[in-house]
Amino acid sequence: MTDTFDGGCACGALRYRMHSRPMFVHCCHCKDCQRQTGTAFSVLVGVPTDALQIEGADNLGSFTTVGTDTKEDVKRQFCRECGSPVVSIGDAFPGVTFIKAGTLNDRSWLQPQLHVWTDSAQPWVPLDAHPGMTLPRGPSA
Ligand SMILES: [Zn+2]
Numbered sequence: 001m002t003d004t005f006d007g008g009c010a011c012g013a014l015r016y017r018m019h020s021r022p023m024f025v026h027c028c029h030c031k032d033c034q035r036q037t038g039t040a041f042s043v044l045v046g047v048p049t050d051a052l053q054i055e056g057a058d059n060l061g062s063f064t065t066v067g068t069d070t071k072e073d074v075k076r077q078f079c080r081e082c083g084s085p086v087v088s089i090g091d092a093f094p095g096v097t098f099i100k101a102g103t104l105n106d107r108s109w110l111q112p113q114l115h116v117w118t119d120s121a122q123p124w125v126p127l128d129a130h131p132g133m134t135l136p137r138g139p140s141a
């Protein structure tokens with residue numbers, strides 16, 4: 001894994017930098033992630049909130065979804081200028097911020113360890129390529 005761990009939105013108004021290594025990488029197939037990202041699933045990097053520094057936070061918009069099963073709030077934060085989803089913060093995970101992995105400057109090291117909310121996964125997503133890493137239920141972020 002790289003030591004370079006920074007990224008930002010499409011227009012550059014929002015940048016972030018991490019001061020520690022990521023805790024985990026997972027793919028979330030929940031319907032809220034599908035809708036928010038406009039695609040089949042989110043690739044999320046979990047990081048300690050304390051170690052994440054966001055520049056341009058004035059441009060950070062936020063929309064809260066409530067997990068269908070968990071009933072927990074997820075704050076989905078995005079750039080107000082370009083609309084890129086950048087981070088999510090879930091009440092179910094205090095102290096953890098989920099970075100949308102596509103916003104990283106260096107994505108070469110990404111290796112998802114887990115697929116969650118696979119009940120709503122699109123049928124053509126090859127979950128079988130990751131045996132032992134799927135859960136029928138999991139956290140929504
Ligand atoms: Zn932007």
Ligand SMILES: [Zn+2]
Pocket residue numbers: 028029030031032033034042117140141
């Ligand atoms: Zn999700």
